[in-house]
Amino acid sequence: MNIPKGKKIYFASDNHLGAPTPEESRPREKKFVAWLDEVKQDAAVIFLMGDLFDFWFEYKTVVPKGFTRTLGKLAEISDSGIPIYYFVGNHDLWMNGYFEEELNIPVYHEPQEFTFNNQTFLIGHGDGLGPGDMGYKRMKKVFTNPFSKWLFRWLHPDLGVKLAQYLSVKNKLISGDDDAKFLGEENEWLVQYCKRKQEEKHRDYYVFGHRHLPLTIDISEKSKYINLGDWIGYYTYGVFDGESMELKEY
Template identity: 80%
Template sequence: MSIPEGKKVYFASDNHLGAPTPAQSLPREKKFVAWLDTIKKDAAALFLLGDLFDFWFEYSTVVPKGFTRTLGKLAEISDSGIPIYYFVGNHDLWMHGYFEDELNIPVFHGPQEFEMNGISFFVGHGDGLGPHDKGYKRMKKLFTNPVAKWFFRWLHPDIGVRLAQYFSVKNKLISGDDDAKFLGEEKEWLVQYAKRKLETRHYDYFVFGHRHLPLNIALNEKSKYLNLGDWIHYFTYAVFDGEALSLKEYKD
């Protein structure tokens, strides 16, 4: 991917729209949409690294109610020719066609490698990676099991979505909110994961979400790990100007 002069690539993650209630998340959604408006003028691409919604499940003909402002703005940006790349998180694992068909946004279900202006990136949501997250790894196997998804689809959306929203907000094991404290690099499992990846291949930047903590950590003299934080407490994002990647905070 070649980034034209004067253009930038933006990264954001973990909005959890709809939580803890639609009314309470609405101001955050409006703030996010306002940010999307500001980046349109110089964005070469936009990467959304998952958990845009606190819960998202696509039935054959139904998607969760709400988020009109966000979906409309993403459609506007995509229609203008700015590519958007979406990575599913642990709250929106069940994306299967809606973003691709309606918004022309490719959806990735695992980390991907990118090269921009000769600089290498390893990008993903971050859930289930590294030596930690064992409880979630077990739950993810259940959530992504085709038989379990088939049974869930037979629930009426009014029941299925409300039930999932309840557990999404209440279950700390799923949300990971109880882990949102920095306890040192040696306990940051995504840092450990990135260091292990570097043993076999070089990447200039590892970019993840999921941790809800804005972090910028040097892994060695040439590689860095960035966590995007969230749009609940920090309103942080990353921007690549064609040469370097940095974390920033949006203040409207």
């Protein structure tokens, strides 16, 4: 895809709307909607990189209550013809057609490669990639197993959503634990993942979320890993102007 002159590509990740409570997250949601209102003016594409919600599960006829401002704004932007792409995160991995059918937003469960103005991007949420984190990788296989989803669906939404929200808020990154600290390139699994992928094929940018840290790290002389940070403490986002990409704060 060639980006028209004056247009830009925007990237945002890890809003965790609904955490720690709907009331406490609403100011963050309003701020995010205001950001969407601004970037739609010159957006060629918008990438939402996962964990938009702190919990999301799609029953056959029910989706979690709330997030009306966000969903309405996404519908407006999508209806206006601006493409939006969504990558599920570890908190909203149980998406199953609602975004595609209701909002016309494609949803991806694995990293995808895109080319804009002859620059190649590998894009994804970032959970479970790279070496290590074997406990989470095993748990993700359980969560994404069709039988597990079938069992959960038998819980009444009032019980299932409440239970999942309680467990989700216990996540250390949301509860304020200090795990979200830069560990050094050798200990950052996503950095190691990007370096291995770069050995297979050159990409100009590796763009991920999940770590809740705004980071820009050289993978090679002509390649960068960018982590988008979050919309909890940093309010950072990525923007590609057709020539280069940078992180900005809203």
